């Protein structure tokens with residue numbers, strides 16, 4: 300039976316409606332997949348750091364092909380194709396860049412050249428600019444595993460332990476006091492973070508350190524931040540207050556004085572108290588540095 304023009308139009312409108320509904324569903328599913336597999340990005344970055352891929356590219360002059368990278372990292376030869384897939388994730392997410400190396404010798408393989416981007420340039424080079432120790436802490440199983448039972452944490456009555464303490468039975472500082480390996484990893488991460496950000500703080504906010512003659516960095520760890528302040532403002536008498544197990548491992552040969560104690564019991568007197576920390580606020584990590592004048 301032949302369809303009238305009107306009937307044909309109705310069918311085509313229905314098909315159009317169905318296909319756009321399907322598109323909405325497909326886009327929604329894609330969105331869920333992006334969330335579900337979001338951790339692959341973190342784990343790909345962790346693999347790159349653990350394998351030493353940023354250093355391998357850096358040592359090769361800032362750009363390298365897969366065959367050049369594998370000469371500088373430890374990788375089973377059978378895993379070379381998997382390394383290409385890892386690099387694909389890391390280039391799509393901006394950790395590395397690519398250029399194409401054209402094979403002028405008549406070969407058919409155009410080898411990709413992986414390059415450092417502004418992000419991966421922060422993973423190589425001297426301390427003070429290299430933030431990999433901080434990423435190593437945040438991506439270590441001890442931290443990552445704290446996020447695996449947030450349901451249990453939400454179902455626990457307030458006041459409650461943090462997800463970290465619920466998972467490990469101790470808070471970060473208690474665990475650091477009992478686990479020398481974790482303590483070293485954590486302190487190195489804090490030093491790296493301070494080395495990176497304090498260059499900016501000293502340059503951009505230097506005025507706040509004028510007009511005071513002494514400062515105590517409360518919970519200052521190994522004193523990375525305070526050392527940067529002491530170097531930029533030599534007139535300042537700088538000290539760090541931290542827990543005894545942290546102070547025990549602090550460097551001895553700096554202009555900074557280390558005081559072992561508990562900030563909730565007492566804070567050594569100074570013109571200003573400095574607090575540096577990171578907080579997760581809403582959608583982003585925000586860095587908080589605060590100088591409280593006590594005089």
Ligand SMILES: C[S@@+](CC[C@H](N)C(=O)[O-])C[C@H]1O[C@@H](n2cnc3c(N)ncnc32)[C@H](O)[C@@H]1O
Nearest residue numbers: 472489493518519520541542545560561562575
């Ligand atoms: C997130 S780290 C920050 C370290 C440093 N301010 C920085 O930004 O690199 C927090 C520091 O606070 C210290 N801390 C925790 N509880 C403390 C307490 N009750 N008294 C003194 N220091 C404490 C920890 O040992 C750790 O070094």
